Amino acid sequence: MKMDLIDPEFPKTLERFGAGSAFECFNCGSCVAVCPLVSGHFPRKMIRYAQLGATEKILRDAKDLWKCLHCGLCSRTCPRGADPGELILSLRRFTLDHWKRWPNV
Amino acid sequence: MYDPNNIIQLIASNLRKTGNPFGASNSVINSWWKTVPLRRQGDAMLFTGLMYQSIPYIEMTTEWLARYEDTTLASYFRYGKLTPSFLVSLGFRLLVPQIQKRRFNAILNSVYQVLTNSNTDFCYRPELDFYSGILLHDLGDSEGFARHAAFVAKTLKANGIRKLITVDPHTTYAMKVLYPRVTGESFEVRTWFECVAPSGKSCAGRVTLHDPCFYGRYLGLSDLPYKILDDLGVECVRIRNSGEFTNCCGGPAESVSPKLNREVLDRRVEELNSANAPVLAMCPICLGNLLRAGIPAEDFSTFVERYV
């Protein structure tokens, strides 16, 4: 991932969409393993890209965000209390906002 | 999977037009109360949020969506809002089987009966029973949700409604947690089973509960149903993933990917089957989903009604 794809200011951007405590994640992978979707690195993949501010990657895989069942199991079992489920919702809002602004991208 | 953007736009536009995400008017969808003696006066208002009523319609849609998912036709879905022929109320009325509608309406009748039998001071005013907007929140359309919620909250408050009795976990979560945050208006929200009075009756049934995620985790309400069953003398086979750690049935995925929904559902069905006992559900989405998987699930309220 090239330097210009990383944006340490992203947490600030995401604040508008209610990111909560997601940046506390220490990447243990618990959320991936409990997620009923059983789907690759989801949802940690999204959390990780959010931590790095790799928005391009988030938007590339944005459709995955809507697979989330919002069941809350990841948030309930997250050892860091990072509430990954809430981050997914925030990223949905962020993505919708992006689509609204740049409908053709 | 379907493009979430299209689905959100469709739902938002339906909500704007009809006040619910299904494109049929509330009065078409909400007809269960016509078979009960209506109580318009009472301390708390029964607020169904139109969820149970909508399930037959959602089932219909899902079936349709499942047929076209991952086909070239799926991309045409983005024009859904422009070709609403199958989504207008007339279409629905014709397409949705009466038997389905009756089944879900009966659940609300049961809740009504349980509340009455438990001497709950409540009323029902169909014209004030709105869809909560929860789906918009879940899908990420926070503005759409806020707009709708503001309307619902304002209307309820304007009509003097302060206390709500809810029947499903999603509406409960919306009214109890999201509304105060988004609209600034707070309601005193209870679920119907928080109103159940001990009947003193005892039966010797054996069931298992499929706890909805929202009761288990978001609202911390999952101990109560077990207690009610225990009071009734019903043996409840507790499966591994239950209560706070319940597993999702996959229901919420039905609008974007019926396929994914099916995968998750099948795993949950296996877990529920391990209990070897009749399954009780407590959420219209779960119930619809489980029924579709061929599990003869019953709603918790109709079960309780028999004994309370």
Next chain:
Amino acid sequence: MLATQKAGKILILATESCAYPGANAVGQAHSSYPENVFILRTRAPVLFPERFYIECFEKGISGIIIMSCGVECPYHGAYEVLARRIDRVFEMMRKRGLDPTRLRLTAICTVCTRAFLKEVQQMNEIVTKLGPPAAERTDTPPAEAS
């Protein structure tokens, strides 16, 4: 027990910090072992010169097990010195026609009850098979051993 009566005496040199309490733990468990086993407490078996072992056999002891603390020995370096010394004792035993299996160096901890019993059992089989050491000796002891 006829077999054990025939078997010669076995001497165990047990370190006071590990093996001796280990032998007592066997007692506490009431696990039986042959009565021809005699345990002497030592601080560190590095104390004994080569000739001590040979003389034990001369006195009629049929087998010796040195039960040390092994590398956990509280005296730094003592175990390594002991191990080298025992090699020399084996050499001397061979020269005298004594079966070297009559002598064994092992490590037993305070709770190694099973290992203790196994060692004793094995040595008992050896001395039962070999008989008394006197019968085995073929040549006269060299002068330096006296």
Next chain:
Amino acid sequence: MKRVTKVVSSDSRVGVYICHCGGNISDHVDVNAVCEKISNLDGVRTAKTNSFMCSDPGQEMIIEDLRSGEIDRVVVASCAPSLHEATFRNALSRAGVNPYLYEHANIREQVSWVHHGEAATLKAERLIAAAVAKARLLKPLDPIRIEAKRHATIIGGGIAGLKAAKDLSSRGIEVVLIEKSPFLGGWTAMLDTLAPTGEKAADLVSSLAREVLEHPLVTIHSCSQVTGFEGSVGSFRLEVQKGPSDSGVPPVKDRGIFIPFRGYLPEEDEQPCKAFVVETGVIVIATGFKPYHPKNGEYGFAEFEEVVTLPRFIRMLAERDAGEGPLSIGGKEIKNIAMIHCVGSRHIPGIHEEDESGKLNEHCSRNCCSATLHAARLVRDRFPGTHVFEFYRDIRTYGRFQEDLYSKASESNVIFLRFEPESPPVVSRNPRADGSSLKVAVNDTLTFGERVEVPADLVVLSVGMQPSDVSDLIEMMKLPVGADGFLQEIHPKLRPVELSVAGIVLAGTCQAPMDTGEASAAGSAAAVKASAILAKGYVELDPFIAEVDLEKCRGNGECVKACLRQGALYLKDFDLHGEKVRKAQVDPVLCTGCGACVAVCPENAVDIRGWTISQYEAMVEAIARES
């Protein structure tokens, strides 16, 4: 209760007391028959039985027989010696008899609980006979008593040394503290605030140093070094050379002040050079550590001026005025900081490169994770516009409230990237002129192994801890050193502050990496050991040590070569019967009584007191004899 007494002509009069143990022994061993037989042995004056020898009447019986002079040594045959050997030795003392004229026969755990029938009786008899055989050869022994000067010397004035000085002086012990540099406080003084408590290092050092300095029993010698050493526990003699100052910076005239990032000044910086001698009872080594110095080019160190070590960065941060403006270097704003963990720690042979001396730092330096997180957090708090990226292998916030530090760093959006030792981060110039001057690239295992590049205006290397160079002390005092280069304690689990050299204890990071709190604890733990040695004014040691029979010894030196404890045995010239002879001599302080010397003496001139070869031979004979 059976008693058999007879008149014997032997010079030793053994009393044998056989315990029934309320049936525990007597159910399996025919105690009376054994008593009868034992009473017939040479040297046995009396043999008695009792249902509980350890009971008061049982002990009284022994005391009575000793007091009447009927017997002069005792064998008790009962349970395991670990349970009652001390009880019976005590009984001898109470009877006014040397407690070492006692031998124990274990006929419960090693006879009645494991054997049955006649065989048990026969074995009990043999074991008691062996005990009698040894008892006849016992000699009275006295514990070794060494006078100890109530005086402690502490080498090193860092936190551990100061803490030990404070503790020992509070116990009323005279203390001399010797510090190489002009300052007290060691590396703690080089810190700003401490993780995770956030307290000021300067406050901690100052208050501790002041307390020590003001204590009337403490003398501090800064700019001083130990140049000579002799003696042993209780009476060491140290030669000390004072001055000149080695601080390499202009001398400071004031005293009793704390100078940031240098330390607390106990006396005027410039002191006249002098040499003097300290006589002391115990020595506390608190010589500390030194930070790892990165190699040229290691993560761009010395190659790019924007690459600094963590101690340097901590100072930069502290010296930066609070308040206005962003953090900057060379006039340029620091927007991004990359911090790299495990620099000079956790080296893996085959992966990391050895230094000139062929050494790798395979150890974990224990503090760097918390220190790095603490610094990162400070940056984020004070300069919200500066972003921090941490490159780590494992985050080791093991200590109390340290995990919170990690948690809070994440919370304040410090970005963590994890690397495997085989592919460490690469620091290079950023070719793009518009951004940060450096970039750090890594295969980030948290991002599924993707190559991630991070901009950096400053790279901070979290350097590890290495033992400081105390080769002179190691040489002089024969201090043991571990494979990691740190001083080696006696037992890494249970005796972490003691050295195999009696009277010398370890405090703080000369033993292993520690944080300030841990070094304080180690300083106190070392002090408590020193205090125990000095509490009575003398040290009492076990009497079981080697003893040379000067009549037999021919001074061939075999024992000295075999001795496992350097200095415990040595050759000394004696005047024997008017003749000058060389003979072996035992240092009772150093001898551990292992017996390695005993086995090699061709003259049988060395023995361990209380455990002699002839005693063993007598026991073996008694065992081998048919009853």
Next chain:
Amino acid sequence: MNAEKSTMQIFKFDAIVIGGGIAGLQSSLDLADQGFKVAVVERDATIGGKMIRLSKVFPTLDCSSCITTPKMAAAAHHENITIFTFCELESIERNTDNHFVVRITQKPRYVDQDKCIGCRKCEYVCPIYLPDSEQGGFSARKAIYVPFSNAVPQIALRDPENCLLCGKCEKVCPTRAVDFFQEPEEFIVESRAAILATGFEMMPLEKNVQYGSGQIPDVITALQMERLLAPHGPYNRVLRPSDGMEPESVAFIQCAGSRDKSLGLSYCSRVCCMYSIKQAMLLSGALPLADITVYYMDIRAYGKGYEQFFQNSAAMGVQFVKGKVAFLNGSDGGKVKLRYESQEKDGGVQTAEHDLVVLSLGLLPGWNPDGKCGVSPASDGFISTVLPKSAPALTDMEGLFVAGAASGPKDIVDTIVEAGAAAMEASNYLGRTGRS
């Protein structure tokens, strides 16, 4: 020891040490060696704490029992130390002389401690068999028993819950020590200084729902694994408890209750990484063919010699997988299934199967001062220390010091150092306030 008297007895000491584990023993020895009179109060029927129950210790692989027993014996035989076992601490208060008044209940052993000679005749005749918690519940003990072979003191105790009162033990006892009518007895220890060495407890397996709440066969705790590995363990070798098979693949799950806010325990338990690596090493010796995997978040091998120990274990073939195990499940094939995220490039959700799974459960405070003592616990529940950087043994109660895991999880060596430090602080406090 306390004799039976009608009035409450008062014993006076310079210092009292609460807890007879390795921390308490070291503190009391360090005080006693300086000439202070010390009382040690232990809740359990034996001193030795958790350490005497371990198999071997890291990173030296010394036999734990062999290095603990000498400390226990040294304390038990020390002329300045008095040990009270099987005693419950009721309260620690200050009287007007500023002395600590410690109320203690001697719990009934139903065996007279002054008479019992530890011969275990009672134990051998007792007809009741119960799971022996000292052996992880894997083997049996009796309803009257000496806790284990190197317990100090070697005195029997009767388990009134399970005893049938058949009277066999009473008849066989050679010293008539069995006393069915023994009552709890309160006594008082007065001292000028006190040290809390109350240690830790393991988080109960039942608390971890995602790991099966203790219901999945062959999911065991690390302390149970210690017993399986001990030379005097229940089976003599490492077998899995469900069916006595030799496990071919064993998993260690790190942070099974530590660093986990969802379980209400956000701190690191500090010892689990190392004991798991140690157990893995011992296992690879006991079962050379078995696959051994450690699932971890961060390997915290921070102590002296620990990192090298960790690297050695990896070189010996122990597999280390970074990832927190999210879920455990039993399976029909007798395997334990677990789910984790493999963080590698083509990783993602993985399911692995193991014959035996060992959980590194979190460490919890061993004692809660609430209502018993004015000392404050910190947010983590362990005793709060007021000067953690310069005097880690100091609590917020003057004259009361803390050592070992009572002030947070700690390994043995750090405990020993702190125990020495607590003894030093207590000595200085005693010096300042004058000897009693």
